[in-house]
Amino acid sequence: MTEVATLDAYGVLTEPATLKIQRLLPGPIERVWAYLTESDLRRQWLAAGQMEMRVGAAFELVWRNDALTSPPGERPTGFPDEHRMQSRITELDPPRRLAIAWQGSGDVSFELEPQGSEVLLTVIHRRLPDRATMLMIGAGWHMHLDILVARATGKEPEPFWDGWRRLKREYDRRLPA
Numbered sequence: 001m002t003e004v005a006t007l008d009a010y011g012v013l014t015e016p017a018t019l020k021i022q023r024l025l026p027g028p029i030e031r032v033w034a035y036l037t038e039s040d041l042r043r044q045w046l047a048a049g050q051m052e053m054r055v056g057a058a059f060e061l062v063w064r065n066d067a068l069t070s071p072p073g074e075r076p077t078g079f080p081d082e083h084r085m086q087s088r089i090t091e092l093d094p095p096r097r098l099a100i101a102w103q104g105s106g107d108v109s110f111e112l113e114p115q116g117s118e119v120l121l122t123v124i125h126r127r128l129p130d131r132a133t134m135l136m137i138g139a140g141w142h143m144h145l146d147i148l149v150a151r152a153t154g155k156e157p158e159p160f161w162d163g164w165r166r167l168k169r170e171y172d173r174r175l176p177a
Helices: 029-037 131-153 160-174
Strands: 012-015 018-026 058-063 083-093 097-102 107-115 118-126
Touching (some): 029 107, 029 118
Antiparallel strands (some): 018 118, 083 097
């Protein structure tokens, strides 16, 4: 039985170190692809960073989570106001699949599948090093995708850090110890 993606579906472990999370977004597929690949759109829900659209291309992602929502909520202790990560495109099949190697925290793939007037976005984060990282990344992907859904549907998302804290507690409860 396949789990149906909803606007607030939780990520699930498909293997011990692999998190899968899905969202349905308003189409067309090219619009959702632009939110993944264009820095100005991606920075509104995840991280900025210009990408050269070719396999092997290196780029830098720059997270500024305080700028994603207004207000941002209270940033947890130990989180910088900006985080930079070297990345590299490992797979590219526009506008259906993008896979990226993330420095120090595994690999991420984005798959897009048209479903009528909507697009199913599947994010798979592989090779998560430990449970603490899984909880942070599970809550992070969930919150970032909630913001993407809000941006794509013209709604106002909840404050980033408030949502992230709530989701981290929920992922702690849901993911096996």
